[in-house]
Amino acid sequence: MEQEMESKHTSDGAEFYQLCDYVHREADCIINRRKKELLTGNPLKKKHLDFLDILLMAKDENGIGLTTKEIRAEVDTFMLAGHDTTGAAISWTMYALAKYPEYQEKVRNEVDAILEDTGGALEWEDLSKLQLLTLFMKETMRLYAPVPFISRCLDDDVVIDGKKVLAGVNVRLCIWAMHRHPDIWGEDVEEFKPERFHPDKMKDFDSFGYIPFSAGPRNCIGQNFALAEEKVLLARLLHKYELSLPDDTPEIIPSVRLVLKVEGDDIKLRLRIRK
Ligand code: HEM
Incomplete structure (x- = not known):
């Protein structure tokens, strides 16, 4: 979505990026909080794993998980x-x-x-x-x-x-x-x-x-x-x-x-x- 914006130098563009930053900050906050919760608790004990739990726990065949930015893109x-x-x-x-x-x-x-x-x-x-x-x-x-x-x-x-x-x-x-x-x-x-x-x-x-x-x-x-x-x-x-x-x-x-x-x-x- 961000790539479609032409310029950060117009007032519309500046406002757009400011709002994106705001949304990203909020999402990062939630993702980091949930990461901490997963590290300190046992997620498998939860009755239902929600979408964010699944993204946070997902690993590829080499055991590598998603980065916060990748998770944020999915959440967005x-x-x-x-x-x-x-x-x-x-x-x-x-x-x-x-x-x-x-x-x-x-x-x-x-x-x-x-x-x-x-x-x-x-x-x-x-x-x-x-x-x-x-x-x-x-x-x-x-x-x-x-x-x-x-x-x-x-x-x-x-x-x-x-x-x-x-x-x-x-x-x-x-x-x-x-x-x-x-x-x-x-x-x-x-x-x-x-x-x-x-x-x-x-x-x-x-x-x-x-x-x-x-x-x-x-x-x-x-x-x-x-x-x-x-x-x-x-x-x-x-x-x-x-x-x-x-x-x-x-x-x-x-x-x-x-x-x-x-x-x-x-x-x-x-x-x-x-x-
Ligand atoms: C009345 C409500 C909704 C309508 C009319 C709607 C409509 C659509 C349409 C038309 C697409 C296809 C977009 C495309 O082909 O380019 C789409 C994709 C998608 N929708 Fe919905 N949607 C609704 C609700 C939801 C809800 C509640 C969720 C999630 C909880 C959701 C998640 C998604 C996702 C993740 C995709 C992308 C799927 C993909 O690219 O593989 N949608 N939606």
């Missing part, structure tokens, strides 16, 4: 790949719930039926029962793909629509455009319809036509975790609050950046505690 990837993306997915889903109150009601009924039995708590097994919520989240990620494009550098020449693209070229795959293409989704492509993801309707669907988590060997490794995290948060939110858009809400125009944002101001939602 997870923070960027796992945090902003999930935040965007949750924000856009909350927006869609507020925008489509009739679906909000249906999803809430499903959530209530599960949470009323459990006193508001969710167990792992409950997540697969949240089927309407899952369809709703999928449709939101279709129209508001949290990661709107991905890039690849071609290893080999590729022919696309009769045109040869040479090895070494960087190509950009626009998930945003694919998710809104009538050839894939039909003429009602712009309509918000969670039911299009019903398993019966998806039987013959080309799985490469819907790729919010990318596809192939470098797809998202946090996909299941992200979906579980989102479901827990959204289910509990819906159980407790009604979501709506304030009357003076301006037109919400998505902004295609590394992660899907909104043009101009943030989206403002109204949350009302349910009686």
Whole structure:
């Protein structure tokens, strides 16, 4: 990421490097603290080893572990790949719930039926029962793909629509455009319809036509975790609050950046505690 910055001598560049230093210092602090903990305790006694424990303990065939800088690079990837993306997915889903109150009601009924039995708590097994919520989240990620494009550098020449693209070229795959293409989704492509993801309707669907988590060997490794995290948060939110858009809400125009944002101001939602 740092290599993409052109200069340390512009004010934007200087601020960028200052912020990078801040993030790196924080990450180094955590890594060093955990290193110490590993040296003084017995990590194998821990019930679950987390990602950082595994990186800290990993050794190659010559018994050499990763350097702090290498570990930090992995931690940075997870923070960027796992945090902003999930935040965007949750924000856009909350927006869609507020925008489509009739679906909000249906999803809430499903959530209530599960949470009323459990006193508001969710167990792992409950997540697969949240089927309407899952369809709703999928449709939101279709129209508001949290990661709107991905890039690849071609290893080999590729022919696309009769045109040869040479090895070494960087190509950009626009998930945003694919998710809104009538050839894939039909003429009602712009309509918000969670039911299009019903398993019966998806039987013959080309799985490469819907790729919010990318596809192939470098797809998202946090996909299941992200979906579980989102479901827990959204289910509990819906159980407790009604979501709506304030009357003076301006037109919400998505902004295609590394992660899907909104043009101009943030989206403002109204949350009302349910009686
Ligand atoms: C809704 C949430 C998420 C979305 C939409 C998302 C989307 C994506 C996409 C599209 C890619 C592929 C990027 C590419 O092909 O260039 C990717 C990769 C990745 N994601 Fe996620 N992601 C999400 C959540 C997470 C979470 C929670 C984690 C970690 C806990 C995570 C970790 C990663 C990592 C490490 C990669 C790189 C995999 C590799 O290059 O082999 N993601 N993600």
